[in-house]
Amino acid sequence: MSILRADNITMRFGGLVAVSKFDMTLNEGEIVGLIGPNGAGKTTAFNMITGVYKPTEGSVFFQDDKRDIDITQSRPDEITKLGVARTFQNIRLFKELSVLDNVLIANHLRLKSDVFSAMLTLPNYRKEEKAMYEKSIHLLEEVGLKELMYEKSTSLPYGKQRRLEIARALATNPKVLLLDEPAAGMNPKESLELMDFIADIRERFKLTIFMIEHHMQVVMGICERIFVLDHGITIAQGTPSEIQNNEKVIEAYLGVD
């Protein structure tokens, strides 16, 4: 069953067509990759799906139990509330705040207590706060950051910051997780660990994952399907082996890798 659908979305910046008629369906539980050379429009596609940009043309739909929700004009926070969370290519943590606070903040969207019961720590809020706290600590434990939870988030080494960003996204209770180059800047060993980690969280959190990744080997190893963008155009899609042997893809990557 499909969970997220981009229907021929196009993004123009002035004269530049960053993404042209991107058409994609994500099925529940899949890991799908999005690859392409620098400037191909991958991040732009993410931004359109998550509401950061409104597509110039086309629509985006989110499906849950038989409902087909048009999220094309929705704000990012509304989309996250529906269950689509993301990470960023250039890590965007809440820099001055602790590791734990970073994750706690991502629980805020599900908070039911109003601001006054929160301030007065009335029983209903106290219960929610406790649950948020426990959930966050549990999440940090799962991603191996519990020991560092009182550290300032930017004091973590790079690889751990990426993990924290994923943990933070998970704290929003997503159904779909979008990862923008999660292995960027990592050495081969670290990125292999990260891939295991991603496969693992998919199982445990019953996620559908859509990820951008530069490292071909990494994507090939983990993704079930792959989309290839070049200059905004989807030049290929298919299984890793199909992609590996696709002439257009080889051509597009020739100058790059």
Next chain:
Amino acid sequence: MKKERILLNIGAILGFIILLFIFNKTFDSYQMKILNLCGIYIVLGLSMNLINGFTGLFSLGHAGFMAVGAYTAGLLTMSPAMKEMNFFMKPIIPFLAKVEWPFLPALLMAGVVTAFVGFLIGSPVLKLKDDYLAIATLGFSEIIRVVFVNIQSVTNGALGLKGLPTHTNIWWSWGTAMITIVFMVFLMKSSYGRAFKAIREDEIAAEAMGISLFKHKVMSFTMGAFFAGVGGALLGNLLGTIDPNMFRFVLTFNILLIVVLGGIGSITGTTISAVIVTVAMEVLRVLDETINLGFVQIKGIPGMRMVIFSLLLMIVILFYQQGLLGTNEFSWDWFSKIKGFKKTPKKEVKQ
């Protein structure tokens, strides 16, 4: 451990109340006025810190908020006879002519009216960012002032209001200051406070985490406006006289100075710096006046202390952006660290 903290807090508050009693007995009226101003500037500083420091919204509308609060409380508390005397140019609208409220409801109403104004202004301008927001809020503040000059039948125009009941005393000003401190501490400790900080740190990430930027910005702005209104009301009923020209940009600037010096995003820092700045403003008043050293007279330059404060602000911004405390907050652990009689507890979560 936690109980111990609560006891310490209650003890500190009681100690402070006793101190206020002593001040109340020993200070002369000039010193009392400064003490009152300190309390009021804590309220004002904290309200601006909520908007600018914790939520990261560059707002410069404080003088406008204070004007709304001061006029609301002033008109509600002033006696009908006094109103008749004030409004000799143009009579006051009948709706306000007869009211004479006690101070507490007037103070609360000042906050509520200002919060409402903040909400109305906030809804359109909070869509703007950074310098655009600053310009828009600054403009709003000026508009309020000009409107107040022109709605004579409500505000008595440029003549201002004279003979307001001087209800504000140290119990009102410091009582409000304490309530504001407690409010801010509890707010910033809550999930909403964390959401505000998230917006300050990174709007795009905050929104991606499902935080509605607009809702939380308006919330912070409205709450900040409430306390700015209350602060303005306390000020009006302290001085006994208000006119629209009191609420110019310098007033906003003074509060901004407090927030920046204290550390943007620190309740403790703002509180301490509000006291320091208020006292320094008075102490440095000598610079504006002629100093007579006996053998030589130094001509004072009016406005000199503002020059000093502006320089101070520039130095802080250029070399010491953290201000006094950065985003750190007071905690009793400060003492245990100094004395070393307690094992330093596990690293505290940075606020």
